Every structure is written in structure tokens, then in C-alpha cells.
Amino acid sequence: xxxxxxxxxxxxxxxxxxxxxxxxxxxxxxxxxxxxxxxxxxxxxxxxxxxxxxxxxxxxxxxxxxxxxxxxxxxxxxxxxxxxxxxxxxxxxxxxxxxxxxxxxxxxxxxxxxxxxxxxxxxxxxxxxxxxxxxxxxxxxxxxxxxxxxxxxxxxxxxxxxxxxxxxxxxxxxxxxxxxxxxxxxxxxxxxxxxxxxxxxxxxxxxxxxxx
Ligand code: B12
Numbered sequence: 001x002x003x004x005x006x007x008x009x010x011x012x013x014x015x016x017x018x019x020x021x022x023x024x025x026x027x028x029x030x031x032x033x034x035x036x037x038x039x040x041x042x043x044x045x046x047x048x049x050x051x052x053x054x055x056x057x058x059x060x061x062x063x064x065x066x067x068x069x070x071x072x073x074x075x076x077x078x079x080x081x082x083x084x085x086x087x088x089x090x091x092x093x094x095x096x097x098x099x100x101x102x103x104x105x106x107x108x109x110x111x112x113x114x115x116x117x118x119x120x121x122x123x124x125x126x127x128x129x130x131x132x133x134x135x136x137x138x139x140x141x142x143x144x145x146x147x148x149x150x151x152x153x154x155x156x157x158x159x160x161x162x163x164x165x166x167x168x169x170x171x172x173x174x175x176x177x178x179x180x181x182x183x184x185x186x187x188x189x190x191x192x193x194x195x196x197x198x199x200x201x202x203x204x205x206x207x208x209x210x211x212x
Pocket of ligand 1 (some may be wrong): 061085103145148177179
């Protein structure tokens with residue numbers, strides 16, 4: 001059984017098969033980092049098939065995220081202490097007043113699958129919480145999710161608060177959610193906007209100078 005089968009099973013959303021193969025590979029003393037990489041490849045593939053003109057649906061992305069999470073739960077204890085190099089930290093939260101988390105969580109799962117360390121601030125996140133998290137974690141990238149028209153002002157307010165705390169020069173800000181576009185991006189003062197996770201991962205990799 002090859003590691004490629006794990007990648008394929010993720011792309012095909014074969015939950016039980018993925019978990020069985022991950023356990024089998026661990027039992028046969030496969031390097032957990034290689035197993036993780038196989039999971040990542042599967043996530044990258046299904047992610048690349050989503051978005052505009054893609055053949056993968058939202059429910060598939062959610063499912064892939066869930067399968068990845070479960071595989072990680074099995075792998076994590078074996079990975080602790082091994083040398084998986086994080087590609088960098090990303091802080092993500094849904095802005096104040098907004099409780100939509102489906103898109104945020106998909107983005108988080110896909111960024112984790114790529115190897116980023118993601119700090120999830122949750123939903124309805126006040127500006128101060130973003131600021132505290134930036135001070136504490138020093139991430140190069142901050143992601144804000146928002147699906148409501150009413151989320152635009154809190155995004156602007158949060159980015160202004162980050163500037164007022166003299167932290168704006170230290171972080172790139174990406175906003176996501178179906179309601180975002182270039183006008184919203186300019187208005188709130190973000191560096192980039194996305195309404196599809198695949199583009200978001202590419203932009204963040206580009207910022208962190210990670211080869212795609
Ligand atoms: C599911 C849903 C809900 C669920 C949320 C469940 C949950 N746990 O998230 C529930 C029922 C709770 C809900 C509540 C409400 N909702 Co609602 N909801 C939706 C719905 C149907 C789908 C949203 C969704 O999950 N989309 C799928 C995800 C995957 O897409 P996405 O968020 O855009 O994310 C993708 C990308 O944008 C990107 N992404 C997203 N975030 C980020 C962040 C970063 C950093 C990156 C890199 C990428 C990224 O990655 C994702 C994958 O590609 C939309 C309809 C729609 N067309 O969007 C309405 C919608 C967003 N809701 C709406 C409204 C009005 C509400 C309510 C105010 C309703 C009410 N009267 O109570 C409340 C809001 C309460 C609040 N304070 O937030 C409106 C907003 C209208 C507007 N323009 O403001 C919409 C558009 C429906 C409509 N047509 O009226 N909602």
C-alpha cells in the first residue's frame with residue numbers, strides 16, 4: 001500500500017479508508033511526517049479543484065477538512081517531538097458581530113494541511129483580541145473572515161486598531177468571505193481579499209515565500 005493511496009482517499013473523501021490507511025502505515029512504522037505529507041497532498045488536490053469553474057462542492061471541502069482533522073488526531077501524538085517545520089504562523093478570526101465559521105474553518109484546515117501553524121481566534125472576534133494575539137504570537141499574516149455586509153465596518157475598525165497599536169507594518173492582512181471584493185479590500189485597508197480558499201492559500205504562500 002503506497003502513501004499515494006492516502007492522498008487519493010482524501011481527494012475521494014473516503015473517510016474510513018483514510019483513517020484505516022493512516023493507522024496501518026503507522027503500525028508498519030512509516031515516518032509520520034511522510035503520512036502527514038500524503039494527507040497534505042490530498043488536501044491540496046481537492047482544494048485546487050474547488051472555486052471558480054472547479055468540480056468540487058462546498059460540502060466536499062467541509063468533508064475533506066473533517067477527514068484531515070481526524071487523520072491529524074491520529075498522527076499528532078506521533079508527530080510531537082518530530083521535526084515538522086511550520087511554514088509560519090497565521091492568525092484567523094471571524095470579525096466582531098459575525099458568527100459565520102464554515103468558510104473560516106475550511107481556510108484554517110487547508111492552511112494547516114499546507115503546513116502553516118494557524119491560531120484560530122474563533123468567531124465574533126473584537127479588534128482587541130486580534131491585537132493581543134498579534135502581540136503574543138508575532139505572525140506575519142492575519143486573516144479575517146466576514147460574510148455580512150455588517151462585517152465590513154468591523155474589518156475596517158480592526159485594521160485601524162492594528163495600525164493604532166503600531167502593528168500594521170508587521171503583518172499582512174487578508175480578508176475572506178463571499179461578501180469581500182476589491183472595493184471592500186481597499187475600503188477596510190487590507191492587503192488582499194479572497195472568496196475562495198485556494199486563492200487564499202496561494203496568496204499567503206506567496207507572502208511567506210513558500211514555493212507552490
Ligand atoms: C450557513 C449560513 C449561516 C449559518 C452560519 C453557520 C456557521 N456555523 O457558519 C447561520 C444560520 C447561523 C447564519 C446566520 C446568519 N446569517 Co447567514 N448565511 C449562511 C450561508 C447560507 C452560507 C455561508 C457559508 O458558510 N458559505 C460557505 C463558505 C465556505 O463560504 P465563505 O465563507 O465565503 O468561505 C470561503 C471563502 O470565502 C474563503 N474564506 C472565508 N473566510 C476566509 C478567511 C481567510 C483568511 C481566507 C484566506 C479565506 C476565507 O474560504 C472559504 C472556502 O472557499 C450564507 C449564504 C451565502 N451565499 O453565503 C448566509 C448569509 C451569509 N447569511 C446572512 C445573514 C443575513 C445571516 C443572519 C444575520 C441572519 C439573521 N437574520 O439572523 C445571521 C448572522 C448572525 C451573525 N451575527 O453572524 C446573509 C448576509 C447578507 C449580507 N449581505 O449581509 C447571507 C449572505 C444570506 C442571504 N443571502 O441573505 N447564516
